[in-house]
Amino acid sequence: MSDAQVRVGEQRPGGRAARVRSDVLQAAAELLTDVGYDQLSVEDVAARAGVHKTTVYRRWPTKSALIADAANLSSEEAVPIPDTGALASDLQAFVRSIVANISSEGGRRRAKSVVVAAACSHDLGKAMHSFWASRLSSSAVMVDRAIERGELPADSDANLIIETLIGPLWVRLLLTGESVSDDLADRVAKLVTAGASSA
Amino acid sequence: MSDAQVRVGEQRPGGRAARVRSDVLQAAAELLTDVGYDQLSVEDVAARAGVHKTTVYRRWPTKSALIADAANLSSEEAVPIPDTGALASDLQAFVRSIVANISSEGGRRRAKSVVVAAACSHDLGKAMHSFWASRLSSSAVMVDRAIERGELPADSDANLIIETLIGPLWVRLLLTGESVSDDLADRVAKLVTAGASSA
Amino acid sequence: MSDAQVRVGEQRPGGRAARVRSDVLQAAAELLTDVGYDQLSVEDVAARAGVHKTTVYRRWPTKSALIADAANLSSEEAVPIPDTGALASDLQAFVRSIVANISSEGGRRRAKSVVVAAACSHDLGKAMHSFWASRLSSSAVMVDRAIERGELPADSDANLIIETLIGPLWVRLLLTGESVSDDLADRVAKLVTAGASSA
Amino acid sequence: MSDAQVRVGEQRPGGRAARVRSDVLQAAAELLTDVGYDQLSVEDVAARAGVHKTTVYRRWPTKSALIADAANLSSEEAVPIPDTGALASDLQAFVRSIVANISSEGGRRRAKSVVVAAACSHDLGKAMHSFWASRLSSSAVMVDRAIERGELPADSDANLIIETLIGPLWVRLLLTGESVSDDLADRVAKLVTAGASSA
DNA sequence: TCATAAACGAGACGGTACGTCTCGTCTTGTG
């Protein structure tokens, strides 16, 4: 009983498994941000999590599975879709929310790492594909609302609009290496809003 | 000896060195298409080129350097920019030419491999960034011509228009994993043309 | 409860502990026979005994300790020493009784496993050494009786005679890998009897 | 040229492969003597040989294969068979030569290690079995000569005699753990000589 | 035409990381 008190605050038996799991995921996410996917070793993740390498392998069969988990690719948590009452401001807010994730150096590296990992592992690839498919399709509601409001024609291609909206961000991140900014976001949103409206 | 004269100015007579070089690059490009960047080992490339591993390392200091070369990232060969007399058809032709490269399974893998490699190697990254920067900036001439023709306002952001144009292709290739088609190309071109024109 | 009375004197009432103990030992002995010492894992033993691994470790601190127990190395049960009235037949019967244990494939594996285990663990080594020391010294009575009968000189080295008697069996089992048979036993017994008598 | 001199005695790249091979085998043999088979790790062997772990695995596919090599089990070097002109002294010299190998603490451990390794690895087992089979059968010549000299009957079982001769040594080494000495060797030789002669 | 410098084939090596296995310990709940 006295032992229990001594341990309070240091370790709370009962939640060890969960604690280990989150420690490892946290460590993986940090290293992903710091050094990127291919410069990240499972042993380093384990060390940073204060855990032994085999413990990591017990839960995640492979490096990509670990990264898939750490990158939250299977998360179902709904990303909030802007609803400002107008298409232009909806799209603007949407692009800005993505820019927020990939404008910092860490965010850039993390985002690139996930794409790289997805290209290296079939499973992780599928996970990321469905993650983005779901994310994009859920964003289509912005277009639907605009149609209801009469801002857009009824036959507007919601998916295409969203893809075109976020495309330039990834072109810069992955192809030209240029940075992205809120200003870029605003200009893209304006361009795409105009294109969709005048079709 | 007669051969020597024929080749003078392009490559040295005897040509073993040049032949080896091209064999290796060819093998690398094929493996890049077949198995992708991280599933490709330098030794495999050498074997497929009928050459020894050390010979590869003699010319290319590292795997990424080899891939950079094989992927033609340093090529200066000008990609033809469409000039059809109208913005809409220019952009359509431009997007279609990119789709042509990444619609086949091999093309998808090759394109993804280059992006992955660029993310893994700093040097290769810089090479690819400048490749795309140059490619995109040279494409701006389509917009410039449209401005001259009065199709677009004078303050149109050429770079943004091109980035937005090709963005959806890479979103599909790298994020959602969906395939791209000429039909998609046409719809994107139409959307962006409309957006640029009505701004 | 009535069971308890039946078991009194043999094992403690309640009996789960004793049953677990014997199940585990049985499983260990079987696996020793089936797969040998180093191919035997504690977890396999536990599984075969229908018991959890930690339960095994509660009783036996280490794999070798478990094996020591399973191999009956600490058993005090007296092995019957032949007493036929003549040295030749005593020795013959004695060798045959050992052959009986190591002539089958399972017996060979079990015997080898014990030797291996003894070489790997200091404690188990000591256990096996004293097991054999006691077994051999208790066999010396055959020689003593022969001396009393006048079959052997009074200064015969009983220990040496016994060691020489069983030596060829272990040479075959452990060094040459050849099998042993009753015929071999008979010939050894004859050779050693002759040697001891004519000294 | 001056470089060459500097390197003389330090490294002679011509014989590197052979030197590495012998260094590793030497290190393995030493560790076999020092800590025994199961307490020996390939990485330790590599470290002691001043070589990297992968280098060891390049030449020997597995730990047992390495040990088999280090223990000289495939050596064809003829062990000299005593030829003193009399059976008694031949056998005595023969046993003594074996005692010489397993009387020291290191020798004991080495010999035990080889037996253990042979029991753990099928391949190594076969190697050791044929090693001993050949060693014993080549020793039969001592018995043959004794038959020719008329010291032994023509139907003497050479193999059995040799096995009986060395048996007690291995009984002590592997079963009772007792040490062996030249005195023991002499007594065994005497006993077996007498037994063989008087049959 | 023949010497010589450059490139090549062959193959081992140091090094890093991967993913697997087993041992023996520890924690957490349950009967």
Next chain:
DNA sequence: CACAAGACGAGACGTACCGTCTCGTTTATGA
């Protein structure tokens, strides 16, 4: 309280690939 269930630390195993090194051999060019 002993046990089932199962995660954990520790550490060895054997594999794959990277990029380096040395040696001996072929090939191409220039004196």
